[in-house]
Amino acid sequence: MSRDAEPRAVVLLSGGLDSATVLAKARAEGRACYALSVDYGQRHRAELEAAARVARACGVVEHRVVHVDYGQFGGSALTDANIAVPTAPSAGIPVTYVPARNTIMLALGLGWCEVLGARELHIGVNAIDYSGYPDCRPEFIAAFERLARLATKAGVEGEEFRIRTPLQQLGKAEIIRLGLSLGLDYADTVSCYQASDEGAACGACDACRLRREGFRAAGVADPTRYRSPS
Amino acid sequence: MSRDAEPRAVVLLSGGLDSATVLAKARAEGRACYALSVDYGQRHRAELEAAARVARACGVVEHRVVHVDYGQFGGSALTDANIAVPTAPSAGIPVTYVPARNTIMLALGLGWCEVLGARELHIGVNAIDYSGYPDCRPEFIAAFERLARLATKAGVEGEEFRIRTPLQQLGKAEIIRLGLSLGLDYADTVSCYQASDEGAACGACDACRLRREGFRAAGVADPTRYRSPS
Numbered sequence: 265m266s267r268d269a270e271p272r273a274v275v276l277l278s279g280g281l282d283s284a285t286v287l288a289k290a291r292a293e294g295r296a297c298y299a300l301s302v303d304y305g306q307r308h309r310a311e312l313e314a315a316a317r318v319a320r321a322c323g324v325v326e327h328r329v330v331h332v333d334y335g336q337f338g339g340s341a342l343t344d345a346n347i348a349v350p351t352a353p354s355a356g357i358p359v360t361y362v363p364a365r366n367t368i369m370l371a372l373g374l375g376w377c378e379v380l381g382a383r384e385l386h387i388g389v390n391a392i393d394y395s396g397y398p399d400c401r402p403e404f405i406a407a408f409e410r411l412a413r414l415a416t417k418a419g420v421e422g423e424e425f426r427i428r429t430p431l432q433q434l435g436k437a438e439i440i441r442l443g444l445s446l447g448l449d450y451a452d453t454v455s456c457y458q459a460s461d462e463g464a465a466c467g468a469c470d471a472c473r474l475r476r477e478g479f480r481a482a483g484v485a486d487p488t489r490y491r492s493p494s
Numbered sequence: 495m496s497r498d499a500e501p502r503a504v505v506l507l508s509g510g511l512d513s514a515t516v517l518a519k520a521r522a523e524g525r526a527c528y529a530l531s532v533d534y535g536q537r538h539r540a541e542l543e544a545a546a547r548v549a550r551a552c553g554v555v556e557h558r559v560v561h562v563d564y565g566q567f568g569g570s571a572l573t574d575a576n577i578a579v580p581t582a583p584s585a586g587i588p589v590t591y592v593p594a595r596n597t598i599m600l601a602l603g604l605g606w607c608e609v610l611g612a613r614e615l616h617i618g619v620n621a622i623d624y625s626g627y628p629d630c631r632p633e634f635i636a637a638f639e640r641l642a643r644l645a646t647k648a649g650v651e652g653e654e655f656r657i658r659t660p661l662q663q664l665g666k667a668e669i670i671r672l673g674l675s676l677g678l679d680y681a682d683t684v685s686c687y688q689a690s691d692e693g694a695a696c697g698a699c700d701a702c703r704l705r706r707e708g709f710r711a712a713g714v715a716d717p718t719r720y721r722s723p724s
Contacts, residue, residue, distance in 0.1 A: 332562045334602055339609035364605035367645045371601040372564055375594035379569035404644040411637040415597045420628045 270296035272382035279314030280455045282388035285443040299327040305335020310463035314454040351468040366399035386428040436478025451487035500526035502612035509544030510685045512618035515673040529557040535565020540693035544684040581698040596629035616658040666708030681717035
């Protein structure tokens with residue numbers, strides 16, 4: 265099938281393990297992929313560089329970075345240098361939660377979908393290893409999908425619009441096995457909440473913990489470069 | 495009532511006539527107002543300067559501008575210099591529609607609400623003189639309100655969250671009368687889709703037409719500075 269005949273999809277790509285897997289899966293399913301990364305004032309740049317590597321490796325049609333300075337609002341350890349990234353699991357919604365992040369990223373993706381005429385927006389949310397964020401839950405995604413149909417020109421004209429969440433019911437080990445089966449090189453990805461500029465992971469934050477446990481449970485070698493020994 | 499005891503509200507403030515009226519009303523109703531403007535690559539700067547004037551005049555607690563370069567996606571006469579702003583009413587959704595704009599702005603407002611602990615987000619959408627944009631309809635707003643409750647920490651913890659649309663059922667003349675009764679000076683506002691850097695209106699675009707007709711219908715003097723005679 266020629267590239268022009270492939271259905272277009274916008275894929276939200278953070279540069280982490282989950283969104284890289286979503287992109288690899290969308291490509292394997294014959295989507296012409298438009299990868300969207302959001303620079304919202306994350307603490308480190310390594311994540312966006314990882315996104316660029318993954319986008320290239322997966323053969324996207326285009327990779328765009330939207331800059332949004334909503335980190336100015338603070339309220340999260342990921343955007344506010346005065347809030348420490350925790351190194352132990354916490355009860356409830358953790359301080360690494362970025363207020364309304366997925367709503368904002370989905371909204372930006374929706375805008376690009378409309379311009380491209382894409383009818384699918386892919387996001388790597390996960391209801392199992394989801395770190396307790398409210399905007400990763402299936403009911404949130406369903407509500408956004410409903411909103412998207414009402415928000416857009418295509419929706420008004422009766423066209424379908426889908427938010428695809430292929431990782432929704434997978435554990436980290438299953439996600440890793442899926443990505444490996446699609447030829448993904450997880451060395452390209454960065455999950456750590458406080459990676460160094462060169463992409464070395466702290467090995468201690470929630471994201472590192474979930475990632476490390478995932479590789480262990482999957483029984484495959486972990487290609488992550490850690491700063492501290494495990 | 496002291497300022498600290500006033501309920502907090504985030505008000506989306508474009509610098510136009512509608513959002514200025516929403517802000518004046520929210521202040522009159524005793525809200526501690528946090529005004530949020532979004533710089534998304536509009537064609538002109540006059541709108542953001544108008545927003546700053548209105549925010550000052552209404553006595554907001556704080557006025558923030560979030561920069562989002564989603565104008566890079568194009569697809570609208572308001573962000574793409576290659577698409578002309580029409581000077582006559584058109585059928586269907588006009589080319590001045592900016593894909594997903596209200597979804598993006600509400601999402602950003604929601605993020606600030608969460609950080610502030612505000613339970614209200616005000617927006618000047620209008621179902622009567624709404625120029626045919628899908629994301630101004632009451633069903634869109636209701637869907638976003640539902641989404642917001644699912645998206646947020648406060649929602650998870652069972653707190654209410656409201657999207658307030660006080661202009662939803664008002665015509666332009668009624669909006670103008672409301673604002674004047676609240677002491678608003680509409681000379682501070684800029685509605686034109688292609689205002690000059692100094693804020694002079696073209697007098698020909700849809701936004702100018704609706705605004706001019708509004709002042710006429712309200713039977714009050716129009717303080718707008720037009721470049722071309724009416």
